[in-house]
Amino acid sequence: MSDDPLLDVRDLKTQFHTDDGTVRAVDGISFDVDRGETVCIVGESGSGKSVTSESITRIIPIPPGEIADGEVIFDGQDLTEMSTDQLRKIRGNRIAHVFQNPQGALNPVYTVGKQIIEAIRIHKDVSKQEAREQTIDLLDRVGIPEAGKRIDDYPYEFSGGMKQRVVIAMALSCQPDLLIADEPTTALDVTIQAQILRLLGDLQDEFGMSIIFVTHDLGVVAEIADRVVVMYAGKVMERGDVYRIFENPAHPYTKALLRCRPGQGSQREAIRGSLPSMIDPPDGCRFAPRCPHAVEDCRDGDQPPMMEAEHPGHEVSCIFYQDGFDSTQLDSGPEGLSASEARTDGGESR
C-alpha cells in the first residue's frame, strides 16, 4: 500500500445551471481521505456537502449539473477524467453510496433481494444462486433478523431503520474501498441512529474501508469522525483532526456551529442571518456577512486560502490566521454586526 491518500479531492467545482442563473453549489473545495479512516463533511443545509459527496463518482444529474473544475484522485486515478463507462466499474464496486432517505433509496417495486443481487451481479461474475447466498449473508451481517426470509420482502415491509440496514448491505455488496454515507441517520430516530452508527463502526472494523460521512449533526461527527471538513456555502472553512475541531475550533463558523447545538440551555446561541445566494455569492469570505468578527478585509477578494492553525493538519480559511492579523481576537466577544442589524435580513429564500 502506498502512502498516498485513498481519495484526494482538489479544487472541486460543481455547478447547476438553472433558469435563474448558475448555482455554484461546490465552489473549489479540497480534502483527502486516508485508507481506513472516517472523514466527516459537516455543514448546514445548502452548504454543498451532499453535492460534494455526489460529485466524487459523478452521480449528480448532468445536465443541469456540471463538474466545472478540479480533480478527484481515487487510488491514483483521476475520476473526473474517466468516461462514464470506466466510472461505472468503480461505482458500487470500489466506491459505494448510502443516502439520507432509506425510504426513497430502494426501488419500491422490487424485492430487497433483487436489488442487492443486482448490485452484486453488476460487478461480479457469479450465478444468481451464489449472489442470493451472498445477499442473505450480507443481510445477516447488517443485523437483519431472519435474512433468509426477509430477502424476498419488498421495501415497504421494512421499518426505516431496517431499510437503512438493507441499503448499507447493498453498499457493502462488493466490499468497497470507500463508503460515502450522505446523512444516513438524519431521517431516523435517535435510538435507531445509535444502532446504525454502531453498525457502521463495526463494519468498518470488519471490512477496513474508508468512510466519508456527510452530516449536519456535530454530535454524530464527534461520535464517528477521525477527521472533519467543515463546509459553508460551497467552500471549506476548516478541516482537521476531530479532537482539534471540537476542542480548539479555529474558524468563527465552526465556533458558531458548536455554540448553536441544542442541549446547552442558555449557552446556546444562534447564527444570525441566513445562507448567502449561491448564484451570486458575496465577495471575500462567504461567512463574513454573518460573522460576528468580520472586518473590512473579510469582505474583499476571494475566500481566504487555507492556513495552518497552530497544529499541522489543522487548516482554516480565515484572514485572522494570516500574517498581520491576530487570531486571538476571535476568542473575544462578538462585535461587528449589531443584533438589530442581523435580525431581519435573511434575504429571499427559495
Next chain:
Amino acid sequence: MSADAPLLEVRNLKKHYPIQRGIFGGEVGRIRAVDGVSFSVERGETLGLVGESGCGKSTAATTMLRLEEPTDGDVLFDGVDITEYDDRELKRFRRRAQMIFQDPTSSFDPRMSIGESVAEPLRIHGMSDGNRRRAIVKDLLERVGMSGDDIDRYPHEFSGGQKQRIALARALSVNPDLIVADEPASALDVSIQADILQLISDLQEEFGLGVVFISHDLGVIRDIADNVAVMYLGEIVETGPTEQVFDSPQHPYTRALIDSIPSPNPRERGMAVELTGDVPSPANPPSGCRFHTRCPEVIQPEGYDFEQSAWRSVMNFRTKVTTRQIDLDGIREFVIAETDVTDPEDVTHDQMVDAIRSDFDIPDTLSDPEAESVLSDALERVVRDEFDEASASLAEAFETVCATDSPDMVRTEAGHSASCHLHDQSVEVEPGERIAQSDD
C-alpha cells in the same frame, strides 16, 4: 372556572383510530395512537412532550385541542372540560389556545399574503375592521422581529426561520393563553433553531403563556422545557421537572433515549445503550409494559440466574415464537448460504437450531442449566414446526412481570414519576437490579 386549576389539565386522554375494511367499513382493529396520557400545564410554564416518531405525541397535541375528537378522557382548560363544549364554546376556546406547526412552508397558504394569514384568526373571531387588523398585524410582525412592511409579501419570499417567526405572530394574534408547538424548530437548520426557541421563551415570559412543546429532540426539550413528559407507544412513561429527568432518568426507556444522543465530545465515544429492534405497531401494542419487547433491563423471572443480555435475547426469541414469526424455510436457506450444504433436504436439525441461536444472539449454552434445558427443548420444537407447544413451555418457564402486567405511574426515589416495574414496590426485584444500568 377556578383560579387554582392548572391552565390545561389532560386526564387519561385516548385517541384510537379504527382500522376499517371493505366498503361498509367494518372495524377490524384499532390503532392506539394515544392510549391514556395525563399531564398538566400551568400558566407561564413549558411542558416538553418527547418521544420517537410514531409514539403519538402529535396526535396527543391535536386531540388535546380537540382538532380531533378524543376517543376517551378529559381535557380541562381553566378547570372546564373542553370535550363537553358545543360549537360556540369551542370557537371561544380556539381563540385562547393556539397551535404552531412543524413545517413553516406548508403552514402558510401560498395564495395569501402573510398579512392576510396573520390576520386570519382575527377575522375568524369577528374583527371585521380591516384597518384595525392591519394595525395589529404590523405591530405583531415587529414584535416577532420582522418588519411591518413585510405585511403584503407572500410566504415564498421568506426563509424558513422567518416563516416560523410569522407563524408565532399568527398564533399570538388573538392573545391566547396556551400555545401548543408541534416540533416548531425541527425543520430548521441548527444555526437558526436557537433563535426561534429564544423567541418562544421570550414571548412566553412576556405574556405568561402556557406552552406545550413537542419534539423528538431531547436537546431542544432540555433547552426550553420546565417539565418534561416522555412518551412511548401512546403512553407517558416518565414525567417530571426537566433537570431531574435528564439528570436521573428513572425509566429504562428514558435512559436509553438520553444515552442515544451522540455526545459532542469525541473522547466519549460509544457510550450509548443500544436499544434492539424497532418501535412495535400501535395497532397491536405489546402486553404488559409496552417497552418490554425492547427493554434492556427487562426483569428476569424468579429462580433463574443468567446474564441480562442473554435474557434479553431469549425474550426476543420468545416473542417471535409466540407470534409465529419464525420462518423455517428462510432459516434453512440461511443455513445453505452460510455453510457448504446445498440441498435444503440435507440441512440438519442442529444446524437449524444453531442458526436460530445466532440469529437471536443467544449464546450456545445459557449459564443457567435449567433455563438452557427449557430453551433447547423449545428450539427443538420450533425446528419441528411445533410452535404452540414451544410457545407454551417458554411462557411457563420464562414468565416476567414486564410482559404480563401494565406498570402504574409511581413516584420514584428521584422525586418524579415513572411507570416501570423496577420502581413498583410490589414486584420482587433483586437488590442490585433496581438501579441496573446497561450491562456493557
Next chain:
Amino acid sequence: MATGTDPDLTFEDVDWDAEQEHPLIDRSPVFLAQVVINAVIFGALIWDYFILNNESPTIEGLHYPAIGGDSLIGLGFWELRRPVLQFTTNGIEMTTTFSVWDVTSVEWLLMVVLAFGFFNVVVPLYQNQRMTAYYWRQFKKNKAAVASLVFLIVTFVIGFVGPVFLPPPELSLTEQYLPPMGVTAQPPGYAEPISGTLAHPLGTDHQGQDMLKLVIFGMRVSMQVGLLSMSIAVGIGTLVGTTAAHAGGIVDEVLMRYVDIQSTFPVFLLLLLLIYLYGGSLILIIALYGFFGWEGIARQVRSEALQKNEEAYIQASEAAGASQWWIVRRHIIPNTSSTIITAATLAIPAFILGEATLSFLGFADPEIYSWGQVIAGGRGDLRGAPWISTVPGFFLFFMVLAFNYLGDALRDSIDPRQEQE
C-alpha cells in the same frame, strides 16, 4: 367603530367580547357588482322568454339588411352589415332580409359564463397584483404559450365581434369553388384554371359561401362549445370533487363510484345515442359534453383537495377556529384553483374537437356554421378544391394546439407545488 382606528393598536388591547358582536358577512363591492350583473342577465333572460313572443327577436331596431344584388358585386367578404331605414314606396312596404339579434339560449349561457369568469378570474388577478406579477413572470418563460395566448385572444375577439358586423355566408351559384387569394387552380365545373381574388381571401366552397366568413362563424361556434361545455364540466367536476374530498365516507364512496360508472360508459357512443334520441342541436351537444365530460376533472379536483386537506395551513386555520365553510371557501378552493384552471384550459380543446368530429360525421345541427361540417363538405372535392377541407382544418388545429400549449404552461406557472420548491 370603523372610523379613527388607533395606529398603535396591539393585539393585547382587543376586547374580544365586543369584537365578536360584529357581523361576519363579507360585502365587498366586487361581490355586489357580481350580484347586480347576474341579476341583469337573468332579468333579461326572463324578459326574453316570458314577456317577448318566441317569434320576435330579443333586440329589435338593429335592422341590418344584407345588401346583396348588383350594386355590391365584388365586395365578397368585405361587405358589412349596415343599418338601413325601412321605407314605403307607393304604398308597398319594402322589406329586405334583415338580421336582428335574437339572443339564443347558447348566448345567454355564454353571458353568464363570461360574467362569472370576469369576477372570479380577472378581478382577483387584478386585486392581487403581486401574485399576478409572479404568475406572469413564470408564465412568460414559455414563449410558445405566450404566442398561444395572443392567438387565442385574437381568435376570441374575431369570433365574437366578426358575426356582429358580417352578414352570414350566403349561397351563391355564381361564385362556387373560387380559390383563395394567390392560388390558381382548376376547380370542378370550370373549363380553365382561375385565380383567387381579394374579394374572397380564402376562396369559396362548393356552394359559393365565402370561406373566411365560414371560418369566422365557425370560430364562434367552436368558442361557444369550448367555453360552455368546459364551464358546465368544470362546475360539476369541482362541485363533485370538493364535496367528495371534504365529506369523505359514504358520500365520497358513492360519488366516486358514480364517476367510475360514467367513465366506463363510452362517452362518444352515449353522445351518439342521445343525439339519435333527441336530435343534435348545438345547445344539446354543449350540454352533453358538459354533463358527461367532467369525471376527469372531478377526480383531479378531489385528489388535489385531499392533498390540500393535509396541509398545515388548513390545520392552522382550523386551530384558529375557522368553520368548515370558511376553510373550503378561503383555502381549499383558491388552492385547487390552479388544478381547476389547468383542467379547464385542457378541457376546452377536447370539447372543440369533439363537436367538430360530430358535425364532421353529420350528427350536428346543419344550421350551425361548424368547421367540421365545412371540412366534411369539401371531402368530395379534394382534387379540384382542396382548400375547402384544409383551410378550416388549419384553424381548428391551431386553436386546439394553442389551448394545449396554454394549459401546459399554466400547469407549470401556477402550480403551487412548484412555488414551494
Next chain:
Amino acid sequence: MSGMKWYIARRTIWAIIVLWITLSVTWMLLELSPNQGELQAAQQAAMQGQDADKAIEDYKKREGLDKPAHERYLSYMVNMYTLNWGYSTEWDKNVISLFLDRWPFTLQYILPSTMLTMLVGYGLGLYSALNQYDRSDYVATFIAFFGLSIPNFWFAIVLVLITAVWFSDLVLFGVDMSMFQLPVFYKSEVINTSETITIMGIELVRGGWFTFDNVKQLLLPVIVISTAGFAANMRYARAYTLEYANAEFVKTARAKGANSIAVTRHILRVALVPLSTILVFQLLSVFATGTVVIEFIFSIPGLGQVTYLSFVNQDTPVILGITVIGVFVALFGFLLQDIAYVYLDPRIDYGDRTGGAG
C-alpha cells in the same frame, strides 16, 4: 396471494354491476324516447289509408311493447345477457352475426395501432424525459402536442390529399411519387379473393388478411389513429418518468454502477404503475371516436362503420348492441387494468382502506 384473488373477484363483480347499471340506463333512455319503429308503422299505415292508431297498437303487440314496464325490462335484460340482441332490418341479419362478421376489420388496424401507440408513446416519453434539457426533448414535446391537437378526421383527409391525390402525378427529385400512392378507400375484396401473382418467380398471395395489399390500405388508418393515441401516452410517460428520473432509488441504482439500460429499467418499472392506471382509459377514449371516424373516412367495413350507419339509419337493435359492446369492452379493459396494476405494484392493499393513522 389470496388477497389478490379476492381483489380480482371483487373487481369482476363490480364490472358486472356496472354492466347491469349501464344496460338499465340505456333501457330507460330508449323507453323515454319516441320509438322510431312506432312512428314508421303509423306513417306507413297513414300512407296506405289505414288507421294509424291501430297500426301502432299492432306494432306494439308485435314488439311486445304492450306489456307492463317491468316485464319489458326483464325480457330486455334476459335478451341482453343471453346475447339475443335482435335483428337488424338494415343489414337483414342477426345483430350478433353482423358483429361477428365485422369485428375482424376493426381489430386488424386497432391491434397494430395499440402496439404502436404504446411503443412509440412510452419510448418517446421516456427518451424525452431522460434528455430533459436537450433540444430533442423540445422536438419530442412538439410532436406530442401536434398529435394531441390535430383533429384526426382532418389529419386523415390531409394524408389522403397527399398520398392519394398529390402523389398520383407528382415527381419529386426525379422520383415518380405515384409508386407511393395509397388507396383512399378500403377494399374488402382484398380479404376475400384468393388470387396469386408471380413476380420475378416468387409466388405472392394477393388475397387474405396478411398480405401486402391489405397492409398497404391499412397504413393510413393506423397512422391516423396512432397519432392521436401516442401523443397522450407520451405526455403521461414523460411526466411520470420525470417524476422518478431524479428519485433517490435511481440515484442509488446509478451509484451501484448500473448502466443506463438498467437505470432506465428501474425508472420504467416504477413509472408503469401509474401509467397502467390510465392506459386503458387513454386507448378507449381514442378508439371509441377513432374507429367511427376512421371507418367513415376510409370506408372500412368494421364495427365503427356499423356504428355510424346504424345511427344514420336509426337501426335500434344494432345501436343497442353497439352500446353494450362498447361498455363491455371498456369494462373488460378496466378489469385487465386492475389486474395489471396488482401485478405491477406490490404495495397495493387490495382496496382495503385504513382509517386515518396517527
